[in-house]
Amino acid sequence: MPLAINSEAPNFLANSTEGMIHFHNWIGDSWCVLFSHPKDFTPVCTTELGVVARMKADFERRGVKIIGLSIDPVEEHERWAEDICSATGQAPNYPLVGDSDLKIAKLYGMLPADTDGSAGARTAMDNATARTLFIIGPDKKIKLTISYPMTTGRDFNEVLRVIDSLQLTARQxxxxxxxxxxxxxxxxxxxxxxxxxxxxxxxxxxxxxxxxxxxxxxx
The missing domain is CATH 3.30.1020.10 (Antioxidant, Horf6; Chain A, domain2)
Structure with missing residues (x-):
């Protein structure tokens, strides 16, 4: 089942391009954007990862940490980063979590809990529902989810607008x-x-x- 707004974001321990991530500890007292991808070396996701890297300062000014997830091992993420830089002019400058065993995708309701197999045996289309963006508050509660088809690139200016709204509500x-x-x-x-x-x-x-x-x- 999809995670509901105001439910607790599931905690996890996983390897990333910036080392092991204990998710709740990594968030700390910050806001967080977690956005997922069905497979490395996919065209729309490549553009998104580069755009977010260029916009990182906009998120940081709002006290927001960025973390990506893709259903492939971290070693593939590191090779993908080279393509992202070539295509967009900016490699990811935030952690990209590996989820080759599908554990986190299932934990967050992006794949059915009974899904078999691992990343190596699956195509991007097999994982097409792993295209969800989560905004998580400092209380570790989910404030927003948006799911996108593989063919539609995400509008990260809209994500910033939502964060501004959420933070205004929290403050005032x-x-x-x-x-x-x-x-x-x-x-x-x-x-x-x-x-x-x-x-x-x-x-x-x-x-x-x-x-x-x-x-x-x-x-």
Whole structure:
């Protein structure tokens, strides 16, 4: 079964391109993006890994660690990194976990628990459902999952937008409306009463309907 939002991200110990990763310890007090791949040397994934490497500073400014996972051994990841650099101009500068025994993919519900075999005997199409991105909070709880087909590259600007929204909610009990961007009005969450909202926002708010209370984004 897919992992639900607010469930605990399963912990694991696995080898990566940056050594052994004890996942929860590695996250520490940071936010985390874990994004998975069905096989090394796949075209769309190659572009994604390079783009994330170029955007690493954008994630770091938000206190977010990046970690990738692909269903192949770490030795293959290291060879793949050369192609990623050739194709995109940037090799991965974050750990890429090996999952040749499919253990983590099954732990995260990306492959059925009864899946047989190992990476060597499987094609990318066999692992096509291992195309999920998870945002995990410092509390080790899953805040978002997005699954993509193998033919559609992920939009990491959207991932940053979601992180900005999640962190705003964590800090100030504010939500974000559809298509929200930084600097636009935000929503007072329902758990904040009108009485408490008046204390926080003495200038008031806009309410096109009573339960939709819009205020300027605080800085």
């Amino acid at each position: 009990q504010l939500a974000t409306p559809a298509n929200w961007k930084q600097g636009e009005d935000v929503v007072i969450v329902p758990s904040v009463s009108d009485e408490e909202a008046r204390k926080r926002y003495p200038d008031g708010w806009k309410a096109p309907v009573p339960y939709l209370r819009l205020v300027e984004m605080p800085y």
